[in-house]
Amino acid sequence: MSSLFPLLEAPDERVVLRVDDRTLTARQLARRCAAHAERLARAGVEPGAHVGVWTQPSLETCVTLVANAATGFVTVPLDPKLGPRELGHIAGDARPVVTVAADPRAVEGRLEVPLLAADAAESSRPVAWRAADRAPLLVLYTSGTTGLPKGAVIAASSVAFDLDAMAEAWAWTSEDTVVHALPLFHVHGLCVGLFGALRTGGALHWVPRFDPLVVSAALEARRSMLFAVPTMYHRLAEAAASEPAIVRGLQAARVLVSGSAALPQRDQTRLEALTGKKVIERYGLTETLINTAVRVGAPFAPGSVGPALRGVELRLVDDGRRPVAPGQMGEVAVRGPNVFLGYLNRPDATAAVLDADGWFFTGDLATVDEAGHVRIVGRRATDLIKCGGYKVGASEVEAALLEHPLVREAAVVGRPDADLGERIVAFVVTSEPCSPRALEDHVARLTSPHKRPREVHLVSELPRNAMGKVVKSKLP
Numbered sequence: 001m002s003s004l005f006p007l008l009e010a011p012d013e014r015v016v017l018r019v020d021d022r023t024l025t026a027r028q029l030a031r032r033c034a035a036h037a038e039r040l041a042r043a044g045v046e047p048g049a050h051v052g053v054w055t056q057p058s059l060e061t062c063v064t065l066v067a068n069a070a071t072g073f074v075t076v077p078l079d080p081k082l083g084p085r086e087l088g089h090i091a092g093d094a095r096p097v098v099t100v101a102a103d104p105r106a107v108e109g110r111l112e113v114p115l116l117a118a119d120a121a122e123s124s125r126p127v128a129w130r131a132a133d134r135a136p137l138l139v140l141y142t143s144g145t146t147g148l149p150k151g152a153v154i155a156a157s158s159v160a161f162d163l164d165a166m167a168e169a170w171a172w173t174s175e176d177t178v179v180h181a182l183p184l185f186h187v188h189g190l191c192v193g194l195f196g197a198l199r200t201g202g203a204l205h206w207v208p209r210f211d212p213l214v215v216s217a218a219l220e221a222r223r224s225m226l227f228a229v230p231t232m233y234h235r236l237a238e239a240a241a242s243e244p245a246i247v248r249g250l251q252a253a254r255v256l257v258s259g260s261a262a263l264p265q266r267d268q269t270r271l272e273a274l275t276g277k278k279v280i281e282r283y284g285l286t287e288t289l290i291n292t293a294v295r296v297g298a299p300f301a302p303g304s305v306g307p308a309l310r311g312v313e314l315r316l317v318d319d320g321r322r323p324v325a326p327g328q329m330g331e332v333a334v335r336g337p338n339v340f341l342g343y344l345n346r347p348d349a350t351a352a353v354l355d356a357d358g359w360f361f362t363g364d365l366a367t368v369d370e371a372g373h374v375r376i377v378g379r380r381a382t383d384l385i386k387c388g389g390y391k392v393g394a395s396e397v398e399a400a401l402l403e404h405p406l407v408r409e410a411a412v413v414g415r416p417d418a419d420l421g422e423r424i425v426a427f428v429v430t431s432e433p434c435s436p437r438a439l440e441d442h443v444a445r446l447t448s449p450h451k452r453p454r455e456v457h458l459v460s461e462l463p464r465n466a467m468g469k470v471v472k473s474k475l476p
Contacts, residue, residue, distance in 0.1 A: 018206070034127045260468060411427045
């Protein structure tokens with residue numbers, strides 16, 4: 001079985017990793033991975049052990065994450081911004097043997113776990129590079145929006161399979177440089193961005209602090225791919241309107257990919273008008289990595305996250321987990337080598353979402369057209385509103401609100417209602433004062449009268465997590 005990162009087996013002098021203005025060649029990266037494995041061995045840490053990594057904005061953080069994955073240690077990524085309650089829960093659940101930090105002083109004393117410093121040491125000793133097998137590679141903690149986060153155990157083979165399928169979908173090769181400014185404690189930034197760039201034999205340019213000018217300049221350097229989330233594309237679209245350098249950078253990119261949440265059609269239209277390029281979308285979760293992706297060069301369907309990746313089975317099911325009729329909305333269920341091994345220490349939670357046949361029930365609602373293109377409607381728990389006998393997808397109401405010229409952001413939820421069962425409630429950020437009634441009427445004109453919000457609240461901002469997703473449980 002092949003290794004996870006073949007480029008480390010016969011490294012050369014090509015630059016494969018750049019963080020801000022610091023770089024590493026493949027040979028330097030391989031030697032640093034070897035030195036990291038030796039340092040853990042001296043500390044008594046054996047391959048297969050859980051190693052916490054503080055995902056600080058540093059080149060050394062990237063090296064540590066790659067070294068753990070390449071040499072057989074199981075990474076538990078730690079967000080430095082986590083509060084003591086969540087950190088304590090993760091430490092008690094995953095029980096890392098040690099944690100590693102590029103800047104130990106910034107996190108010293110935050111966990112009662114031995115702390116090692118990541119450094120720039122290199123070693124030329126032979127390394128047993130780990131195979132892309134079914135052994136655990138990562139323990140990634142979910143966002144915890146409905147309770148304490150659960151640790152999803154991801155196998156090395158799942159990551160390898162998923163990255164290879166994405167490479168096929170996007171014609172992603174060793175000639176590409178991935179540019180992203182995503183955090184390294186989520187699937188998007190860590191697995192797709194960092195690990196994907198290296199598995200394909202290409203390069204990564206990580207910009208730890210998102211800045212439209214810096215990101216666009218990075219895109220001009222080489223045949224490039226931009227991985228970003230909708231909030232980043234929104235900021236790029238706004239900045240590009242008055243900054244030609246950003247337009248040039250986006251035009252230079254071979255592929256623009258958006259994920260982690262739906263890209264508003266308004267931003268898609270603005271970016272295409274400015275650059276002539278369409279942003280393609282994909283869909284995934286922590287537990288399954290990436291499930292679907294729009295193919296490079298395929299006919300474009302606005303709002304679609306594409307068909308399932310090669311080797312991934314996808315179907316829609318009803319509340320009883322029975323397949324729904326074609327054209328109907330249902331919960332997304334997926335099966336394939338990309339599905340996780342289970343939740344750490346939580347067989348009950350694993351059994352609730354993963355059946356005996358290997359189907360993982362995502363909790364996401366979607367529709368699928370005749371060509372297999374998936375459109376995500378929202379989360380079953382928060383985005384399916386049963387109002388007056390109708391089933392309304394929150395995302396459809398949000399999309400209608402975003403077509404109003406004064407609306408910058410929108411989030412829609414259902415609230416208990418004695419008459420309707422649930423009423424549609426919208427939280428909206430506007431660019432200038434606006435009448436809530438005007439927004440209600442706007443939605444009714446664009447959709448159907450029963451999809452009209454019964455309440456519209458004007459707010460200064462929406463609560464979001466580190467990936468830019470709106471956390472609806474934190475809405476007033």
